[in-house]
Amino acid sequence: MTDLTTQWLGLNLCSPLVVGASPLTDDLDALKACVDAGAGAVVMHSLFEEQLVAEQMAAHRFIDSRINTDAEARSFFPESDVFAMGSSSYLKRLEQLQSSLDVPVIASLNGISPGGWTQHARELEEAGASAIELNLYDLATDPSDTAITLEQRQLKVVRSVVQQVSIPVSVKLSPFYSALPSFVAGLEAAGAHGLVLFNRFYQPDMDLDELELSREVVLSTNAELPVRLHAMAMLFNRTGLEMAASGGVHTGDDAAKAILSGATVVQVVSALLAEGPSALARITDEMTQRLSAMGYTSLVEARGALSLDNAPNARTWERLNYARLLQGWQSMR
Amino acid sequence: MPTSRNPSVETWGRRGPEVVRRNVEAVDSALANLHEVTVPDEVTANRRRPPTVPEDAPDFVQKVTRLLMEGQGDKLPVSAFPIDGTWPTGTSQYEKRSIAQDIPIWESDLCVQCNFCAMICPHTAIVSKVFEPEAGKGAPDTFEAVPETHTPELVGLDYRIQVAPEDCTGCGLCVEVCPAKDRTQPKRKAINMRPLEDHREAEASNLAFLRSVPDVPRERIPRDFKSLPLLIPLFEYSGACAGCGETPYIRLLTQLLGDRLLLANATGCTSIYGGNLPTTPYTVNADGRGPTWNNSLFEDAAELGLGMRMGLNKLVGRARQLLEDMKSNLPAALYRDLTGPCATLDETAMAARREAVGRLRDWLADQQGPEVNELASLADELCPKSVWVIGGDGWAYDIGYGGLDHALASGQNLKLLVLDTEVYSNTGGQQSKATPMGAVAKFAAAGKETRKKDLGLLAMSYGHVYVAQIAMQSHSNQASKALQEAENYDGPALIIAHSPCIAHGYDLLHSPAQQKRAVDSWAWPLYRFDPRRTPEGLPPLQLDSVRQKVPMKAYMQEEARFRMLELRDPQRYEQLAAAASDAANEQRELYMQLAGIHFEPHERLNNPDTGAEHHD
Numbered sequence: 001m002t003d004l005t006t007q008w009l010g011l012n013l014c015s016p017l018v019v020g021a022s023p024l025t026d027d028l029d030a031l032k033a034c035v036d037a038g039a040g041a042v043v044m045h046s047l048f049e050e051q052l053v054a055e056q057m058a059a060h061r062f063i064d065s066r067i068n069t070d071a072e073a074r075s076f077f078p079e080s081d082v083f084a085m086g087s088s089s090y091l092k093r094l095e096q097l098q099s100s101l102d103v104p105v106i107a108s109l110n111g112i113s114p115g116g117w118t119q120h121a122r123e124l125e126e127a128g129a130s131a132i133e134l135n136l137y138d139l140a141t142d143p144s145d146t147a148i149t150l151e152q153r154q155l156k157v158v159r160s161v162v163q164q165v166s167i168p169v170s171v172k173l174s175p176f177y178s179a180l181p182s183f184v185a186g187l188e189a190a191g192a193h194g195l196v197l198f199n200r201f202y203q204p205d206m207d208l209d210e211l212e213l214s215r216e217v218v219l220s221t222n223a224e225l226p227v228r229l230h231a232m233a234m235l236f237n238r239t240g241l242e243m244a245a246s247g248g249v250h251t252g253d254d255a256a257k258a259i260l261s262g263a264t265v266v267q268v269v270s271a272l273l274a275e276g277p278s279a280l281a282r283i284t285d286e287m288t289q290r291l292s293a294m295g296y297t298s299l300v301e302a303r304g305a306l307s308l309d310n311a312p313n314a315r316t317w318e319r320l321n322y323a324r325l326l327q328g329w330q331s332m333r
Numbered sequence: 334m335p336t337s338r339n340p341s342v343e344t345w346g347r348r349g350p351e352v353v354r355r356n357v358e359a360v361d362s363a364l365a366n367l368h369e370v371t372v373p374d375e376v377t378a379n380r381r382r383p384p385t386v387p388e389d390a391p392d393f394v395q396k397v398t399r400l401l402m403e404g405q406g407d408k409l410p411v412s413a414f415p416i417d418g419t420w421p422t423g424t425s426q427y428e429k430r431s432i433a434q435d436i437p438i439w440e441s442d443l444c445v446q447c448n449f450c451a452m453i454c455p456h457t458a459i460v461s462k463v464f465e466p467e468a469g470k471g472a473p474d475t476f477e478a479v480p481e482t483h484t485p486e487l488v489g490l491d492y493r494i495q496v497a498p499e500d501c502t503g504c505g506l507c508v509e510v511c512p513a514k515d516r517t518q519p520k521r522k523a524i525n526m527r528p529l530e531d532h533r534e535a536e537a538s539n540l541a542f543l544r545s546v547p548d549v550p551r552e553r554i555p556r557d558f559k560s561l562p563l564l565i566p567l568f569e570y571s572g573a574c575a576g577c578g579e580t581p582y583i584r585l586l587t588q589l590l591g592d593r594l595l596l597a598n599a600t601g602c603t604s605i606y607g608g609n610l611p612t613t614p615y616t617v618n619a620d621g622r623g624p625t626w627n628n629s630l631f632e633d634a635a636e637l638g639l640g641m642r643m644g645l646n647k648l649v650g651r652a653r654q655l656l657e658d659m660k661s662n663l664p665a666a667l668y669r670d671l672t673g674p675c676a677t678l679d680e681t682a683m684a685a686r687r688e689a690v691g692r693l694r695d696w697l698a699d700q701q702g703p704e705v706n707e708l709a710s711l712a713d714e715l716c717p718k719s720v721w722v723i724g725g726d727g728w729a730y731d732i733g734y735g736g737l738d739h740a741l742a743s744g745q746n747l748k749l750l751v752l753d754t755e756v757y758s759n760t761g762g763q764q765s766k767a768t769p770m771g772a773v774a775k776f777a778a779a780g781k782e783t784r785k786k787d788l789g790l791l792a793m794s795y796g797h798v799y800v801a802q803i804a805m806q807s808h809s810n811q812a813s814k815a816l817q818e819a820e821n822y823d824g825p826a827l828i829i830a831h832s833p834c835i836a837h838g839y840d841l842l843h844s845p846a847q848q849k850r851a852v853d854s855w856a857w858p859l860y861r862f863d864p865r866r867t868p869e870g871l872p873p874l875q876l877d878s879v880r881q882k883v884p885m886k887a888y889m890q891e892e893a894r895f896r897m898l899e900l901r902d903p904q905r906y907e908q909l910a911a912a913a914s915d916a917a918n919e920q921r922e923l924y925m926q927l928a929g930i931h932f933e934p935h936e937r938l939n940n941p942d943t944g945a946e947h948h949d
Contacts, residue, residue: 055900056349062838062893064348072605073761076836077897078778089900119350211519 002291003298004284006040008242008265009131009168009193011104013040016299017255017284020246020267021045021108021133021172025093028100033277038284040265041104042097046135047090047120049111087120091127104130108172111157112138118157121164133196134161135172151183155190162191170194170244174201175227184239194242196267197231200224219270224248229261233317236262236307250279252286259291262304386427394427401611402428420608422623423616425500425570431533433503435526438536439477439494443513443523446483446492450507450524451562452809453845455577457569457584457614458501459524461562463490463554464546472542475535486555487563495543498529498536502575505842506806548619551591552680558813564588567623571606571614576841578833578848579603579752581805582812583723586750587615589816590719592622593677597641599634599724599733602759603752607723632732635740635749638722642747645718652711655704662700667692677719678820686716719820722749726767727757729829730786734766738791741798741825748819748826751788754834762836769856770916771909772894774836780898780909784916792827793862793874793927799826800862806833807849808859811877815861822865831857838893847891853882855917856889860924870934874927881921885914 004015018041019034025045034042067075090107097105107129109121121132136154140147162169169191175198177183184195200220207214225248232243245258246267255266271279296302304310308317341356386399397413400406415421437450437459451461463481469491472478478491505526513523554563567587573580579602587594596615598604607614608628617623629637653672660668670689675682690712697709722740729737729751740747756774757763764774766786773780792800799822801815812830819826831851833844851857859877866873889895889910899906 052349053351056351057355059893059897060345060348060352062835062840063897064345064352066835070761072759076758076762077838077893078762078773078775089903092903211514211516 002288002296002302004038004040004288006264006299008041008244009106009170011041011130011168013104013265014038015040015284016259016263016265017280017287018043018106018244018265018267019272019280020269021135022269022273024269024272025097028096030272030277031097031101034272034280035101035103037277037281039103039280041106041130042101043106043133043267044090044094044097044108046108046110047087047124049109049113052087052120087123091123094124094127094129098128098130106131106133106170108133108135109161110135110137112136112153113157118160118164121161121169125165125167129167131168131170131193132161132165133170133172134158134192135199137174137199137201147178151177151186155186158187158190158192168193170196170242172196172199172246174199175231180231181235181238184235184241188239188241192241194244194264195235195239196244196246197228198247200247219274220248220250221270222248222250222254225254225257229257230317232258232262233304233307233311236304237309249283252283252288252290255283255287256290256294256302257306259287259299259302260304260306262307264299264303390427391421393421394424398424398427398611406611420610420613422613422626424612425572425614426616428570428612429499431499431529433498433501433529435503435505436496436498436501436529436532436536437505437507437524438496438527438532440515440521440523440525441477441479441494443515443521444479444494445513445523446481447512447559448562449510449512449809450494452558452585453506453510453581453806454584455504455506455573455575455580456497456500456502456571457566458497459494459507460497460543460566461492461494462543462546463487463492463549463563465549466491468546473535473538476539476542484555484560486553487549487560490549493543494524495540496532496536497540497570498533500570501529503529504576506576506844509842510845550680550684552684556589556678556813556817558810561585561588561813565591565618567591567594567616567618568607568614569616572609573602573606574835574841576833576835576844577602577606578806578831578841578844579725579754580606582750582752582830582832583607585805585813586721586816587624590624590677590721590820592618592620592624593683593716593718594624595641595645595718595720596624596626597634597638597720597722598626598628599722599728600628600631601725601728601757602754603723603725604628605759631728633736634722634724634728634733635736635747638720638747638749639736639740639743639745642720642745645714645720646745648711648714652708652714655708655711656715658704659700659708664696667696671715675717676821677717678817683716690715720747722747724749724751725758725832726751726753726755726765727760727763729753730766730788737827741792741795741827744797744824746823746825749828751827751829752832753829754832754836755785756834756836758834758836770913771889771898771906772892773897774894779902780895780905782909782912784913787920789827789829789860789862790923796867796873797824797864798862799824799864800829800860801827802829802831802858802860804831804848804852804857804859806831806845807852808877811859811861818861818863822863824864836894838896839891843891847888850883850888850891852878854885854888855881855921856885856913858917858921858924860928867932868935870932872928872930872932874924874930876924876928879925881917885917886910889913 006013006016015038017039019039021043022045024030031042063077094107107124109132124132138150140150158171171187171192202215204213204215228245228247242264243262244265244267245263249255249258249266249268250271258266291302308314341353345352345356385402386394400409448461450459469478478493481487481490481492508522508524508526511522511524515521548565554560566584568584571580598607608626615624615626656671675686693712697705737749753767755767755769757765762775764777764781768774768781769785771780789800789802792798799819803812803815805812815828819828831848833841833848852859860874862874864873
């Protein structure tokens with residue numbers, strides 16, 4: 001049997017399979033079941049910069065701005081000094097998960113502007129987070145915003161979060177970087193400890209009847225896995241950062257592939273949302289059987305075995321263009 | 334960085350750092366941008382302050398209302414006021430506030446003439462009107478009209494959407510509900526918010542012109558929900574909050590019932606914006622007739638309305654008796670025209686009755702005797718009137734409940750409209766028995782833990798009361814139907830109307846979507862209970878909401894009154910949200926059974942013979 005213990009961001013995990021950031025954060029029973037099914041760690045859903053600001057501003061706008069504006073009534077809601085409009089409900093949840101679960105709980109932060117919100121990282125540490133997963137997402141729509149300014153802004157965010165805390169910080173990226181290895185080197189220099197590849201988004205869709213945009217949560221499929229495998233295979237041995245696969249892992253083979261391309265841990269979400277916590281036990285069993293059958297006794301042996309550096313036909317990782325693939329097919333005959 | 338002694342921190346610290354940061358930034362930026370204004374030694378401006386009320390305003394408005402508006406009411410002698418406590422209506426049109434920064438501007442090429450904008454407007458600040466093309470001649474250059482093309486009954490008329498630029502509050506609800514989009518640039522709708530200053534002058538003169546255009550006869554306008562907004566509204570430009578969810582119901586009622594409406598109003602928001610001096614939003618039609626409005630106290634609106642109803646009955650009875658006494662002398666056709674059926678919603682019959690009353694007056698002028706004089710003074714009572722009682726949930730569920738129950742039990746032809754905001758809105762959001770479970774309100778700061786009282790079910794238990802629960806911001810079709818069924822019912826009716834309010838804590842621009850969530854989650858089921866169906870063997874209760882389409886939480890999470898509880902005490906929120914969901918399920922199960930009940934067709938034994946004439 002393959003030994004599943006692993007180290008991620010300096011934390012000792014009993015398994016590389018980790019519950020990724022998701023609405024499961026709000027379901028303690030489901031998380032407990034996932035841990036019982038063998039999850040190595042749990043990542044909470046993100047504390048969103050945007051949401052924190054929006055929550056505060058909404059309260060300000062809909063409660064405070066109505067105070068002393070009406071001749072008939074001084075206000076329209078009870079006095080609300082005790083209401084938490086900041087991070088406190090998230091922190092309470094974090095403390096609860098930390099005390100109820102036997103595995104490390106990783107908190108998640110999401111924001112794009114290097115501003116006051118990064119101080120929440122310290123709150124997360126104080127509330128007992130084992131590590132922080134920092135989710136970077138910045139959509140460039142301004143033509144004067146170059147890739148360099150955008151990346152530098154992101155590196156600044158990473159630096160400011162890392163400076164706030166002594167616990168490790170991993171960075172979750174979107175798949176859209178023109179020079180990923182160089183940016184990853186920047187992240188390493190900024191003090192990040194790990195990479196999570198990649199973020200999935202609420203993809204806006206179109207409502208053709210109403211002629212407007214719609215937004216729905218669509219669960220992943222393992223068709224989304226290859227782009228992750230590719231990125232990890234390219235980065236393995238080229239960065240000092242540990243890597244987590246996130247997105248598209250639904251079977252034990254998916255998880256094995258992620259490890260073979262270089263992942264230290266493998267996050268699972270959609271399979272859990274679709275199937276329930278038992279999916280974690282299934283994926284663990286399938287992965288263990290596969291890796292054992294392949295003869296691996298530990299995850300270290302398997303990690304990166306099919307990366308760009310180690311794969312026998314490693315050029316395939318680079319031959320992504322259709323025409324070149326055809327050429328390759330001919331020459332291989 | 335702000336310190337704890339910083340007033341922004343003291344005032345807003347509880348809301349979080351971002352609110353403090355923005356307040357500090359606003360103060361700093363205000364200080365940084367101060368610049369000195371030199372006051373000249375003498376007045377150099379050549380503009381004069383515009384008159385408080387337009388020069389063409391009526392005499393009373395010029396002499397009395399204007400001074401009150403200017404804050405000079407103390408200068409008025411007692412003799413300036415009407416001696417009997419009455420107050421002229423139709424004066425809110427002279428109080429131009431111009432508080433909106435952006436107002437809706439019509440794009441006639443995209444308009445599908447659905448009238449949704451006019452239906453939802455809380456201030457009657459956007460209206461749709463049809464008129465004879467001939468009447469549009471001589472209009473200002475910017476006055477655009479298009480042929481009415483969407484309603485077969487109105488073919489040949491012109492159509493226009495008109496904003497009242499100085500009365501609009503800029504709430505944006507009209508644009509929100511506009512369904513017509515430009516196919517190549519869908520964010521351009523058939524109405525769009527545009528800067529007031531760019532359009533104020535042109536639209537003000539367009540509005541003045543449109544108000545002078547004669548209305549088409551009322552009987553020409555179909556009574557479906559899309560056409561109803563074309564009827565002239567007799568409630569306009571009230572002082573209600575921007576986005577108010579109550580006022581559209583009242584406006585719609587005045588459109589349906591026009592000049593035959595008598596209102597008894599409970600004290601509350603409805604009486605403040607409805608009868609707030611110095612101006613009144615209730616107004617009159619081209620004949621100078623409009624709703625009569627009366628407010629007594631908070632707690633006795635139903636009794637007041639019942640008294641008005643019974644007083645009217647006495648007057649009508651006496652007028653009819655006098656008519657009977659003179660029958661032998663009266664022209665037969667005139668007697669017939671004054672005694673035949675005439676329902677308040679039958680426009681043709683109502684117009685004929687008014688005309689017959691005119692003929693009666695002419696005839697009486699040539700007669701002699703005390704009874705002749707008495708009938709002359711009572712002749713108008715031969716035109717049926719409708720008495721409606723209006724109030725909020727504080728009145729109907731709590732403080733005036735005994736009276737409301739008494740009015741329903743009386744069996745009298747009296748209609749009660751409850752504008753349910755689920756709190757005492759006017760006094761600042763205290764809980765009432767209408768407050769839903771889990772909502773934070775004053776006196777329920779930890780979230781209300783008991784269910785909302787099912788006022789409709791209590792009224793249904795009488796069996797002789799027409800009851801409906803409606804939500805016109807999202808379901809105006811059902812609401813229009815219920816209001817008309819209630820009016821047509823010859824007995825007491827109770828309409829409970831979901832009314833979005835600032836005390837719910839969300840941007841009321843979203844009230845149509847949020848109200849839909851309330852309906853879809855069964856927080857606010859729609860139904861109509863019509864006692865006329867029972868003798869036909871049909872269940873009196875008809876559910877206009879059947880399935881629960883969204884979870885209760887999907888509705889609750891969108892309003893600060895629930896969200897405050899979630900943030901403060903998530904566990905209690907979860908418990909109360911689950912209990913609210915259970916309560917909705919139980920109510921649905923019960924209602925579905927009631928709606929499936931079967932009766933054998935039968936004659937109503939206690940159905941009093943009210944004669945041929947109804948509704949007066």
